[in-house]
Amino acid sequence: MSMLRGFLVLTVFFIAGEALRVLLALPVSGGVIGMILLTFLLMARGSISDSLAGASQALISVLVLLIMPGVVGVFFVADEFSGQWLAIGIALVVGTLLSVFTTLWLMQRFSAQEAGDHE
Structure with a gap:
């Protein structure tokens, strides 16, 4: 349940970043904006929850799989x-x-x- 809570936090910040990107017509990925927002929140809090740390660690272990679709897409253009x-x-x-x-x-x-x- 703890890891699910961490994934929920990451998803909420991703959606918030996408919303800001669309509303402000920014030429930056919504995921990047969301992670910047999350970074500022964590800096203000001064700590990270165990659930967010666990979910992030799980994603880091499969980071290559998350990057691969964008890399493959470059070959088509x-x-x-x-x-x-x-x-x-x-x-x-x-x-x-x-x-x-x-x-x-x-x-x-x-x-x-x-x-x-x-x-």
Whole structure:
């Protein structure tokens, strides 16, 4: 029952993100908007419930399956990108490097804080 409650919370935020996307005509995925809203809520609360943590952990374990349909869809519209391969390649490389460096920076920052808390 606990995991079901966590999936319900994730679904509510997904629907809220979709509603905002449609109402405000935003060019961003409703799922992304919903996760931003959920992030702000969790930051304000300062903690995460066990049910939400359990549901999120279950989804992380099958993340590849959640991403795969979008990746496969790109192959069906590949001819539309025929003149844009350089821009796509640069965006992929820069985006990957930015995400890796951001993750590294955050890990170092929060690992140092946690190590300072234990001393």
